[in-house]
Amino acid sequence: MTIRILLVDDHPIVRQGLKTLLEGHSDWEVVGEASDGAEAVEKAKDLHPDVMVLDVTMPRMNGLEACRVLRRQAPGLEILFVTQHDSPQMMREALDAGARGYVVKSNAARDLLAAVEAVSQHRVFTALHGRTVPELT
């Protein structure tokens, strides 16, 4: 089944890197991109993605706020954070905001595909630096 993904990060270069990684998977489609939380909320209304890959630190509206808004606006959407913050506190905050997955940017090349796979099946996937915790809830 095709998984429709919306990519959200304020750095176009990072989006490009994530996109090349995700598009290596034949059944997955990056249906859109956004550069901040507010744009992500808007685009999610039109594009109805299955999974949103979301950065934390962004201008205008950060990822955590966007996540809280999207939880109410699009309950079926699964949210996966890809962030530079290698911190259990931030991970907890992300899960509390309603995300299903949390991956550290420096390990995205290693963890992202498994994380998208898991959250698209409504399973939790969290991985801090060097440590994968597939079923932490």
Place this chain on the structure above:
Amino acid sequence: MKLRILLADDHEIVRRGLRALLEKHEGWEVCGEASDGREAVEKALQLNPDVIIVDVGMPNLNGLDTTRQLLQHDPHFKVIVLTITDSDQVIREALDAGARGFVLKSDAARDLVSAVEALQNKRMFFTPRVNDLVLAGFLEKGQTVSRNETPKLPTLTAREREITQLLAEGNSSKEVASLLNLSTKTVETHRSNIMRKLSFHSIRDLVVYAIKNNLIQIELPPPKAPAGPTAA
């Protein structure tokens, strides 16, 4: 013949993005990648690339010191510095180190191709903010009284800067010695020279110095937002 580019950034995802961007350009190839400054210097010497793109905030050896080392090895290396910050100090250090290009990471999708093209044509490329700074410096020259001049700090040697970064990143003298293939005793001598030159008494002072002088960079979480959309 293809233009060969070496990419140095500690994030694989960023290297992938840069590679995708650069390889869209006909006649360019990314001939190698490095995930820290030391690897960048090694690979540059092996691969002899036409252009080297170096991130400022890298572990083990930061991008500014990498640029210095590269140009000490071979003054013909053409280096583009990629940075998340356009602070005056980072710009000055990049220029001093001998970079021929200076591109902000946030503008890389727009500016990096232009920067590589400029270097390919034996020109330089700097983000507009650098041009302003260079011009301001030029206009200030010739004035008898210099304003806001910062007191000069004692200068550390390249090796001392390298060791300062590694110590500030939390390595012990023994670990630094092993990373740099030196004896622990030599590292300890460098360490006490650094502390004496800077009049520091603790490793904490050294960490603060390393952050202030862009030897290392720290990540800050987004500010807590009580309600409503705010800048992160």
